[in-house]
Amino acid sequence: MWPRVPVSVGRRLTTLVVVDALTLLALLAVAVLALSRGSADLGYMRRYVLPPVEALPKAIDDAARLEVALRSDPEGSARTVRVQDLIGEIDRFASQYRSDWVVLDNPAEDAARFRRILQDAHRTGLMAQERTALDALFANLTHLKQPGASRDELVTNAAAARRALRSLLDVNAQYVVVTQEAINGRAHTARDWLILIGVANLIGATLLGLAVHRAIAPRIRRVVKQVDRFREVGVYDQLTDSGRDEIATLAHAVDVGIRTIAARDREREQFLAVAAHELKTPVTAIAGYAQAALENPSDMAMRDRAVSIIHRNAGRLGRLIEDLLLAASARSGKLRFDPKPIDLASLTRRSVQEVEALVPNHPFELHTPTTAYLLADEDLLIHAEWSLLSYAAALSAPHAPIGVTVASLPGRVRLEVTLADGRLTESEISRALSPMDFVQYEENGGLRQTGLFLCREVAQVHGGSLRIGHSPEGKAAVTLELPA
Amino acid sequence: VSAMRTTVLVVDDDADFRGLAAFVVASQGLIAVEAADCGECLEVLRKDPERILAVLLDYYMPGMKPGPCVAGIRELLPATVPVVLVTAAVDAGQRARELGLTHWLSKPFDLDDLRAILRAARSEDAHPAI
Numbered sequence: 001m002w003p004r005v006p007v008s009v010g011r012r013l014t015t016l017v018v019v020d021a022l023t024l025l026a027l028l029a030v031a032v033l034a035l036s037r038g039s040a041d042l043g044y045m046r047r048y049v050l051p052p053v054e055a056l057p058k059a060i061d062d063a064a065r066l067e068v069a070l071r072s073d074p075e076g077s078a079r080t081v082r083v084q085d086l087i088g089e090i091d092r093f094a095s096q097y098r099s100d101w102v103v104l105d106n107p108a109e110d111a112a113r114f115r116r117i118l119q120d121a122h123r124t125g126l127m128a129q130e131r132t133a134l135d136a137l138f139a140n141l142t143h144l145k146q147p148g149a150s151r152d153e154l155v156t157n158a159a160a161a162r163r164a165l166r167s168l169l170d171v172n173a174q175y176v177v178v179t180q181e182a183i184n185g186r187a188h189t190a191r192d193w194l195i196l197i198g199v200a201n202l203i204g205a206t207l208l209g210l211a212v213h214r215a216i217a218p219r220i221r222r223v224v225k226q227v228d229r230f231r232e233v234g235v236y237d238q239l240t241d242s243g244r245d246e247i248a249t250l251a252h253a254v255d256v257g258i259r260t261i262a263a264r265d266r267e268r269e270q271f272l273a274v275a276a277h278e279l280k281t282p283v284t285a286i287a288g289y290a291q292a293a294l295e296n297p298s299d300m301a302m303r304d305r306a307v308s309i310i311h312r313n314a315g316r317l318g319r320l321i322e323d324l325l326l327a328a329s330a331r332s333g334k335l336r337f338d339p340k341p342i343d344l345a346s347l348t349r350r351s352v353q354e355v356e357a358l359v360p361n362h363p364f365e366l367h368t369p370t371t372a373y374l375l376a377d378e379d380l381l382i383h384a385e386w387s388l389l390s391y392a393a394a395l396s397a398p399h400a401p402i403g404v405t406v407a408s409l410p411g412r413v414r415l416e417v418t419l420a421d422g423r424l425t426e427s428e429i430s431r432a433l434s435p436m437d438f439v440q441y442e443e444n445g446g447l448r449q450t451g452l453f454l455c456r457e458v459a460q461v462h463g464g465s466l467r468i469g470h471s472p473e474g475k476a477a478v479t480l481e482l483p484a
Numbered sequence: 485v486s487a488m489r490t491t492v493l494v495v496d497d498d499a500d501f502r503g504l505a506a507f508v509v510a511s512q513g514l515i516a517v518e519a520a521d522c523g524e525c526l527e528v529l530r531k532d533p534e535r536i537l538a539v540l541l542d543y544y545m546p547g548m549k550p551g552p553c554v555a556g557i558r559e560l561l562p563a564t565v566p567v568v569l570v571t572a573a574v575d576a577g578q579r580a581r582e583l584g585l586t587h588w589l590s591k592p593f594d595l596d597d598l599r600a601i602l603r604a605a606r607s608e609d610a611h612p613a614i
Contacts, residue, residue, distance in 0.1 A: 280591045284501060285501060
């Protein structure tokens with residue numbers, strides 16, 4: 001589904017990274033929480049649960065020694081200093097236990113927390129056992145401290161106190177087990193959460209990664225395939241990508257690039273075909289007339305005519321080759337360009353004068369300011385003006401005036417040539433600008449040809465433009481505009 | 485009627501080529517008639533189609549395109565009269581086939597090739613295949 005949604009590649013990858021980052025944060029949070037809880041549990045255990053377990057064996061030992069001391073008392077008074085010390089030790093332990101470590105009814109925070117643990121573990125019965133044992137301990141201590149009791153009674157009380165202490169030890173041992181189970185349970189819960197989040201992230205990241213892959217990889221493969229096909233067999237097939245993301249932009253750019261290269265290839269082939277055709281035409285005349293003259297050495301009229309035609313076509317061939325080289329330079333962007341200040345008004349007056357001498361049937365109406373300076377390559381500009389004027393003469397009826405206007409405008413200079421005849425068709429305009437395509441016409445008994453392709457290239461190399469259109473009066477007009 | 489076919493129509497917008505072809509045609513004892521484009525060519529054919537032995541036709545010319553031009557010629561001339569495509573185009577044979585023509589000359593050519601075509605046309609005209 002994802003590939004059809006117009007989501008950018010960057011956004012898809014960002015989503016992937018954000019999901020991973022959030023998962024990592026969750027993992028860290030769970031780990032930190034588990035560690036802090038574990039640390040708190042260990043501190044709690046060391047502070048509240050373990051101390052009575054550590055103290056109880058000594059109290060039990062004291063109770064056992066008390067019992068032995070009472071049994072071995074020959075007087076039976078049971079009030080020796082040692083007996084009193086042992087009773088005092090046990091009594092201090094019992095008092096500390098009741099104040100610090102007892103769980104039931106203990107207002108201390110640690111006790112309350114432990115009660116919750118016992119509730120969660122369903123072991124609240126241990127608190128009753130502890131209370132019973134502690135009560136029994138205190139009752140027997142009270143009897144032991146009472147004067148006048150017989151030795152046997154004291155021995156019995158000491159034994160009962162020892163059993164109560166033993167029972168407390170058993171209860172506290174259970175407390176340790178419950179606490180350990182609670183800590184282990186939390187550790188397991190944290191571990192389960194870490195595993196769950198990790199697995200969820202693994203699945204989620206994999207699915208997201210696959211979705212991103214599905215959304216990108218096939219389209220990139222298509223682009224690469226098209227490029228390979230074009231490179232290997234030179235066939236251009238339109239590359240379409242209906243998406244609206246970076247891949248679609250890339251595909252479009254590649255398509256435009258390939259299309260441009262294909263168009264340039266076609267244009268080059270057309271250029272070569274036209275160039276070959278144009279070159280072969282004078283070569284045919286040269287070779288044919290040379291052969292005819294050689295085959296008829298005694299025909300002087302034929303020889304003179306052949307020499308004349310060969311001479312003319314050799315000149316035509318030379319101009320074609322020059323134009324061909326200029327066109328090739330223009331096409332490769334290497335047109336020689338040597339700019340210097342030129343007065344276009346003066347240059348145009350001279351060009352019109354020269355062209356007019358060659359085409360006396362075509363009068364030119366010249367309108368120029370006194371001066372119109374610009375920075376330009378003189379040779380190229382002369383070539384462009386000759387092309388323009390010849391083109392106008394070729395397409396104008398004899399004796400119809402051709403308008404030539406030079407205008408100096410802010411930041412630019414304009415040369416407009418208005419043809420005497422009517423409108424040009426799109427086809428004629430296109431042909432005029434085709435590389436090496438010429439309008440041929442006969443003038444003064446000779447064949448002439450002209451085209452505007454090089455004129456446009458000259459304009460472009462100067463940073464200007466060449467437009468073919470129509471004047472407000474509806475006459476065809478060619479406008480060369482160059483920066484001043 | 486066939487003995488009267490002595491004229492070769494040279495259709496080309498290049499005046500130098502027309503002159504050259506006319507010289508070769510004349511050297512074969514034939515008459516050359518020149519046309520600068522297809523319009524002129526059809527005009528000549530309409531006036532006197534019976535005398536045309538062959539047509540030498542250029543491919544790129546101003547005015548009518550080659551396809552309609554050949555169709556117009558074929559309407560006015562019998563199929564036995566050869567129409568020879570004479571062109572400086574790179575793929576002359578291919579263009580001739582596209583126009584349904586079986587004879588072509590690729591510019592530049594040896595004048596003997598043109599002479600051979602003219603001799604063949606005259607021979608075919610004198611002894612038409614049944």
